[in-house]
Amino acid sequence: MKNIGIDIVKLERFRDFLENKKKCARILSEKEIAVFENISSPTRRLEYLAGRFAAKEAIIKAVSCLGIGFSYADLSILNDEKGAPFLECEKLSDHDIIISISHTGSDAVAVAVLK
Secondary structure (H helix, E strand, O other): OOEEEEEEEEEHHHHOOOOHHHHHHHHOOHHHHHHHHHOOOHHHHHHHHHHHHHHHHHHHHHHHHOOOOOOHHEEEEEEEEOEEEEEEHHHHOOOEEEEEEEEEEOEEEEEEOOO
């Protein structure tokens, strides 16, 4: 089955998450938290968090046809050696999902394609 998902969020929506580890842990996986904690720029931290949220929402929309349940923290959006995002998720390991994330000064957008 093929499907697509897209999501866009305002960066400001996540500003109060930056200093709240409990809120971040609801969105980010342990692997993502390790990356997030090493980002020093507040702007880049905000983009990272909002971008990961948008990507996870897009993935949820793309895979909704599969009937698989999971939480945001079950999804790890990591980057390959060239910086391209990719998904790691045990529950979705049998499925080919590609993602793209982009940011503007005020928004983060993501697209996920279930191939």
